[in-house]
Amino acid sequence: MTNKTPAPFDISAPFDVTARSAGTPEETPVWLITGSSSGLGRALAEHALERGDRVAVTARDAASVADLAAAYGDRALALRLDVTDPASVAAAVEASEKEFGRIDVLVNNAGYGYLAAVEEGEDAAVRALYDTNVHGVVTVLKAVLPGMRARRRGRIVNVSSFGGLAAFAATGYYHATKFALEGLSESLAAEVGPLGIAVTIVEPGGLRTRWAGSSMRQSATRLEDYEQTAGQRRAATLAVSGRQPGDPVRAAAAIAAVVDAAAPPLRLLLGSDALAGARARLERLQGEIDANETLTRSTDLEPRP
Template sequence: MATWFITGCSSGLGRQLAITALAAGFNVVVTARNPATLQDVAASYPKNALVASLDVTNEMMIKKVVKQAEQRFGAIDVLINNAGYGYRAAVEEGDSNQVANLFATNFFGAVSMIKAVLPGMRARHCGTIVNITSIGARLAMPGSAYYSATKFALEGLSDALRKEVDPLGIRVLIVEPGAFRTDFAGRSLVGSKTMISDYDETVGPRRKTQDKTDGTQPGDPARAAKVLLSYSQIWCMSIF
């Protein structure tokens, strides 16, 4: 049975995907910065769920959890890079530390995860890496320049990575979600404290303090998880 490793499972798409994969019988490494949010998942699937604390900006933690996963399940077959969050600010308003932290999670966190699982996938000439990007990687909106930049960067890396590892039997896919009922517009959205009035018309309506979309988005994470799972036969083709 294939083993999935999913980051950012405390809520939203990551949590739904983990539950859906577990219900389908897959082994799943279910991770979040606060594993207490996942205890119900661990209790429901004690045999094939490995719940672990993971901050993707911490390379030592990544290596530790990847090692735990390999010791428990033997190999990581599918990596889902889902951890990430949103950031709203005009380019001029962007706080340097906040932007650095955003890239550390959304882009470099995914890079660190990829580098941690690739040795095992290369050794088996088998595996799939799925990078969750965003519709914002195709269309950058006012106030979301930095967030879109992290997703554009991840898609550019994914395209090159795909060409590097395809001859080795490893697949690389990207998924570009639109508006889903997750915590993206709530807990998982950060905004700059600097607000320049000249940007009120363009960026103003999209500032965190003005965004009222949380919980009203049209996309259903549970349905999205089922769609993603439907591709698992393709992702794990050489495993079954």
């Protein structure tokens, strides 16, 4: 490892791809990606490495990303990072900054789904879900933000879901974590924007990853009254595994394009299914707001016209 601190990369402007091709390490972006062992996280790590960036590829088991470090040499650093273990988060961030000098791009990708009707949710499992999908993100943010604030530049990508905009039966607790992440990210964007740090919330639709397969967890409790709602959607969610329309490789390229932008959007939907669902959600919301406008206004101390 090197002890030299590279010059700051001007991340308030678009990334300079000529710096990559010129082979100047002190100018190429440095990424830290959580949950890099599979799915979108791995696709994003591979995309960034292929285009010449430097990446701290992290997972709960560092051995699962060791092949990336072996393939890309000193541009990839394989690290153990369990977002529910603050000590491992601090160690990974410290190792990344020691090796590469800084972290320009943070991608909070680690997370998983949970199937249960609200009444079927098991307390310990729900708390574990929040510990990964919400509290884990906060832990990583707090470890990386001091360096970004000091340099007055940075990109943060928080991977949410179309399920952070709309909710369905059987995934209420998962939606709750993603709704929380969306609110947290909006506030964070307002706070760090003036410091030169951009925040983007990524909202994928169905990506062909392990999310609905081996990564999915579900409650062992099944209540008959919910079989026609949550029960049927449990089955439908699991059945779609391996048949989702979204390509993680193309999703990774889209995220990288946003990271490169001079003015990244606060939100980025990924996939035609997410786009159609978001537009339908907006239409329903607009209808509800308009239908109740008079009642809504009636609560003011001095009703307004």
